[in-house]
Amino acid sequence: MGILEVKGVNKRFGGLQALGDVNLSVKENSVHAIIGPNGAGKSTLLNCLVGKLIPDSGSVMFDGKSVLGRKPHEINQMGISRVFQTPEIFGDLSVLENVMIPCFARRDGAFRLHAYETVRKETDIREQAEAMLEDVDMLDKRHMTASSLSRGDKRRLEMAMCLVQAPKLLLLDEPTAGMARADTNNTIDLLKEIKAKRDITMCIIEHDMHVVFSLAERITVLAQGTPLVEETPENIKGHPKVREAYLGEAQV
Amino acid sequence: MDAILIQILNGLDKGSAYALIALGLTLIFGTLGVVNFAHGALFMIGAFCAVTLQKILTISVTTIDPERTDFLGNPLKVQTPYVENWFGPEIGATIVDWAVPLAILLAIPVMILVGFAMERGLIKHFYKRPHADQILVTFGLAIVLQEIIKYFYGANPIPTPAPSTFRGSLDIGVWLGFDPFTIIYPYWRLVYFFFAGTIIAAVFAFLQFTTFGMVVRAGMADRETVGLLGIDIDRRFTLMFGLAAAVAGLAGVMYTPILSPNYHMGMDFLVLSFVVVVVGGMGSLPGAVLAGFLLGILQSFASMNEVKSLLPGIDQIIIYLVAIVILLTRPRGLMGRRGVMED
Amino acid sequence: MLGLERKDTYLMLAVAFITLFAPIILNPFPAGSALAQFNAGYPDLMQRFVIFGIFAIGFNILFGLTGYLSFGHAAFLGIGSYSAVWMFKLLSMNVIPAILLSIVMAGLFALVIGFVSLRRSGIYFSILTLAFAQMSYNLAYSVLTPVTNGETGLQISLNDPRILDGPSNGGLPVTSLFGAEMRDSTTLFVGPWSWDFSVGYYVCAALMLLAFYLSVRIFRSPFGMMLRAVKSNQQRMNYTGLNTRPYTLAAFVISGMYAGLAGGLLAAMDPLAGADRMQWTASGEVVLMTILGGAGTLIGPVLGAGFIKYFENIFSKINDGILHQWFAFMPDGLENVMVTLIHPFIGKGWHLTLGIMFMLVVIFLPGGLVEGAQRTGRLFRRRDRNAGHVESDAARQRAAAE
Numbered sequence A: 001m002g003i004l005e006v007k008g009v010n011k012r013f014g015g016l017q018a019l020g021d022v023n024l025s026v027k028e029n030s031v032h033a034i035i036g037p038n039g040a041g042k043s044t045l046l047n048c049l050v051g052k053l054i055p056d057s058g059s060v061m062f063d064g065k066s067v068l069g070r071k072p073h074e075i076n077q078m079g080i081s082r083v084f085q086t087p088e089i090f091g092d093l094s095v096l097e098n099v100m101i102p103c104f105a106r107r108d109g110a111f112r113l114h115a116y117e118t119v120r121k122e123t124d125i126r127e128q129a130e131a132m133l134e135d136v137d138m139l140d141k142r143h144m145t146a147s148s149l150s151r152g153d154k155r156r157l158e159m160a161m162c163l164v165q166a167p168k169l170l171l172l173d174e175p176t177a178g179m180a181r182a183d184t185n186n187t188i189d190l191l192k193e194i195k196a197k198r199d200i201t202m203c204i205i206e207h208d209m210h211v212v213f214s215l216a217e218r219i220t221v222l223a224q225g226t227p228l229v230e231e232t233p234e235n236i237k238g239h240p241k242v243r244e245a246y247l248g249e250a251q252v
Numbered sequence B: 001m002d003a004i005l006i007q008i009l010n011g012l013d014k015g016s017a018y019a020l021i022a023l024g025l026t027l028i029f030g031t032l033g034v035v036n037f038a039h040g041a042l043f044m045i046g047a048f049c050a051v052t053l054q055k056i057l058t059i060s061v062t063t064i065d066p067e068r069t070d071f072l073g074n075p076l077k078v079q080t081p082y083v084e085n086w087f088g089p090e091i092g093a094t095i096v097d098w099a100v101p102l103a104i105l106l107a108i109p110v111m112i113l114v115g116f117a118m119e120r121g122l123i124k125h126f127y128k129r130p131h132a133d134q135i136l137v138t139f140g141l142a143i144v145l146q147e148i149i150k151y152f153y154g155a156n157p158i159p160t161p162a163p164s165t166f167r168g169s170l171d172i173g174v175w176l177g178f179d180p181f182t183i184i185y186p187y188w189r190l191v192y193f194f195f196a197g198t199i200i201a202a203v204f205a206f207l208q209f210t211t212f213g214m215v216v217r218a219g220m221a222d223r224e225t226v227g228l229l230g231i232d233i234d235r236r237f238t239l240m241f242g243l244a245a246a247v248a249g250l251a252g253v254m255y256t257p258i259l260s261p262n263y264h265m266g267m268d269f270l271v272l273s274f275v276v277v278v279v280g281g282m283g284s285l286p287g288a289v290l291a292g293f294l295l296g297i298l299q300s301f302a303s304m305n306e307v308k309s310l311l312p313g314i315d316q317i318i319i320y321l322v323a324i325v326i327l328l329t330r331p332r333g334l335m336g337r338r339g340v341m342e343d
Numbered sequence C: 001m002l003g004l005e006r007k008d009t010y011l012m013l014a015v016a017f018i019t020l021f022a023p024i025i026l027n028p029f030p031a032g033s034a035l036a037q038f039n040a041g042y043p044d045l046m047q048r049f050v051i052f053g054i055f056a057i058g059f060n061i062l063f064g065l066t067g068y069l070s071f072g073h074a075a076f077l078g079i080g081s082y083s084a085v086w087m088f089k090l091l092s093m094n095v096i097p098a099i100l101l102s103i104v105m106a107g108l109f110a111l112v113i114g115f116v117s118l119r120r121s122g123i124y125f126s127i128l129t130l131a132f133a134q135m136s137y138n139l140a141y142s143v144l145t146p147v148t149n150g151e152t153g154l155q156i157s158l159n160d161p162r163i164l165d166g167p168s169n170g171g172l173p174v175t176s177l178f179g180a181e182m183r184d185s186t187t188l189f190v191g192p193w194s195w196d197f198s199v200g201y202y203v204c205a206a207l208m209l210l211a212f213y214l215s216v217r218i219f220r221s222p223f224g225m226m227l228r229a230v231k232s233n234q235q236r237m238n239y240t241g242l243n244t245r246p247y248t249l250a251a252f253v254i255s256g257m258y259a260g261l262a263g264g265l266l267a268a269m270d271p272l273a274g275a276d277r278m279q280w281t282a283s284g285e286v287v288l289m290t291i292l293g294g295a296g297t298l299i300g301p302v303l304g305a306g307f308i309k310y311f312e313n314i315f316s317k318i319n320d321g322i323l324h325q326w327f328a329f330m331p332d333g334l335e336n337v338m339v340t341l342i343h344p345f346i347g348k349g350w351h352l353t354l355g356i357m358f359m360l361v362v363i364f365l366p367g368g369l370v371e372g373a374q375r376t377g378r379l380f381r382r383r384d385r386n387a388g389h390v391e392s393d394a395a396r397q398r399a400a401a402e
Helices: A042-050 A072-078 A095-108 A123-135 A151-163 A181-197 A209-215 A233-238 A240-250 B002-032 B039-057 B082-087 B089-097 B099-121 B131-153 B187-209 B211-221 B223-228 B233-255 B265-280 B285-302 B305-310 B314-329 C006-020 C034-038 C043-066 C074-090 C095-117 C122-141 C199-219 C222-232 C234-238 C244-269 C280-293 C300-317 C320-329 C332-345 C347-364 C368-384 C393-401
Strands: A004-013 A016-026 A031-035 A057-062 A080-083 A169-173 A201-205 A218-223 A226-231 B060-069 B075-081 B169-171 B184-186 C185-190 C193-198
Touching (some): A004 A042, A016 A226, A031 A042, A031 A209, A042 A080, A042 A169, A042 A201, A072 A080, A095 A123, A095 A151, A095 C222, A123 A151, A151 A181, A181 A209, A201 A209, A209 A233, A218 A233, A226 A240, A233 A240, B002 B039, B002 B211, B002 B233, B002 B265, B002 B285, B039 B233, B039 B265, B075 B082, B082 B089, B089 B099, B099 B233, B131 B265, B131 C122, B131 C280, B131 C347, B169 B187, B184 B187, B187 B285, B211 B223, B211 B233, B265 B314, B265 C122, B285 B305, C043 C199, C043 C222, C043 C244, C074 C095, C074 C280, C095 C122, C095 C244, C185 C199, C193 C199, C199 C244, C222 C234, C280 C300, C280 C347, C300 C368, C320 C332
Parallel strands (some): A031 A201, A080 A169
Antiparallel strands (some): A004 A016, A004 A057, A218 A226, B169 B184
């Protein structure tokens, strides 16, 4: 029984079957990758996990509870954090504030009218946020405006914002999309470091085989909305079905 | 039946004005991505083109007629418009009488120029700024324009009558087999409706059948790609703005016999036209036209006594009520597309 | 002090100082002198400064922090005024119950209107608020006449019950605070100067200071940070486990209550409420004030409100005669040219000046007067510390966020 159990999920957009009978099981404390060619339904699947889309049928259980019909913020409060393809951060706020907000969200829940308290006096929250920034080597940039960060730093900041919530499951949507090789390697190192330091389950949607094979313990291959295989990286490399659907074009 | 018909007819003229303003707003918004709060001011400037022409045509020369005397016994001062001197009294009088339709000739170049100046001078610099900034700067411009008009023309409405040929009413009911005098409809409103229909048809035809229109439609569907194709978007944007300004201006010119122009008419119509645009769906031209007529007619139904006695005050709020209901049930309006203006 | 950072304490003290001594500060020119027309230290105008200051401070909590541009806030101003006048009619001429009811009623309306309008964002939100405000305005003029007294406006009369006050003796009663009449004032003569200290002004000023203090607290609170986060990135908010809707709704209701307070005070100074207070042009005015002063800054809205109300008053008083006096030193021809050139912008042309100023601010100074002051300040400081000294990006950003 995995921490995330997807059973028989279907999703249609008009005439297009985006997801057809998807089953997926992600084990606790593992790194699970979902790969597949363009249009395989990876993003649709991800959106079904975080509450942005609701599947037509099937079930998505997280930690023994169904996530279906819940709003994104409720699902986050259950313990799922998401990293976006292009970093989604609070551009107008300082780096430190960016990390403090998830700390507040974790402590106070989805809403609290803390209008008469003072941010400056929230020492616990600030220390928590600063420790997190220290962890990702960004403490010296804490007073910078987030939008003025480099792309790589924005990615780091977004990770920090997700990790400071201590999520049970971290979803990563193509975390290295559009990056140069050096940045990609940095990201891989960052993720490995994160994984080494804490108990966390990661689910990565990725295009880049290099990233997938460096990180993942199990890989699910998606093609035309249906999972073809679920295997370890070693077994995936030689799998004929996968080669046919995917590797034939990518030549790894 | 005749009561319903009469309300539909009554709603047509207001609906036509809404539709024309909303059409221009949508053109500007759809192609340029700019929310133009000064669009009502363009409608007003159009209306004042008619006022101006009327004033110019009635500039008179004062002659003293020794034959006649006024009530004090002095020689009578006779004011003769110059046009009557030049073209003879009859033709001259006709020209003055037809001032409003003639003002179209004046309004087209004036409005296009105003539109060009606005786009080049101001709007251009706001394409990349947030929508809130666009709203604010055009709102400021609207205030400035209406104050300028107020400075030159005063605060009171200026009556501008329709040509005398169109001053009466038409007994439409008789044509349709009702008793005489059941459905009476002023000629000018009919004229306005057909005029608006012609303009709307012309704009759609222009967008449908010319290369320029094709580019504009493509731009409305996907602005970035059209920009990437190396099409000279800038010049077309300016032209587009001029066109939209002309449409609003013409709507204003012809509306003057229905509503005597005053300096705040632009704002009054703008607020409603925005509601119309949103109801029709931001960025949808047919939506704007449809919603314009729909709301005009709904408003006239709501002002029927039978309805008012049932729901007091409904005539005052019907448009807003419809807007709220539509926005909440169909977030993108009647015919709007996804993802427009939701940031 | 009072749970504020040192910088905010200074700001608070400065505002308090200016507000308390406004009758003196705003009357720098001796009465009867040629420049006395620029004096603003008379109760009626000063009251408008602080009342519209409150209105703008509240509007800024919504627009400045969350970025939601409401075009219908005047509705709450109007509701505040009507509630206050009804309190004067039914209960007592004491302003306390009237103001309390204004805040509560405006808050309730804001809750309902905000709940519906905040289901949409961007321009759709603006249009929804506009639609609600116009509906209120139109209804106040027509069917709600029994409540609003339509075009005439709601006034107090001798026949009103006024349960707590008992029957009045003779003339119309006046609004008061436990016996201190709002229109009461003492005039102090010092040499050629005269200063008016009015009860009404100080009641408004005290409430404005309270309103300002609360807004500083909100800006510095976690709640305020959440509101800025809403403006910055709603998507990230949701995926961080935060529900944006109640945050924006709370901001909307708070700013509605501020507007209600302002409306209540308007009625407390002059017990009259008309529907035109709810018209969308009035909503536009508070937008102008906030932007002109600097949206999202603490002091900006107050500055903007003061600026607009001051110039509205002064500009509309200047006439051609005064202009001729000013330019009397010029040769006659030039004098007339100058007067003709300036004429459209003064007197009734004040709105033209306002419109132009507003456009210039939006185009060149999106941060409003506050940004202008900061830029000039930086210019001087830079000159002091030799050219080339550029402040760090972060410091500038913090200043902008302030």
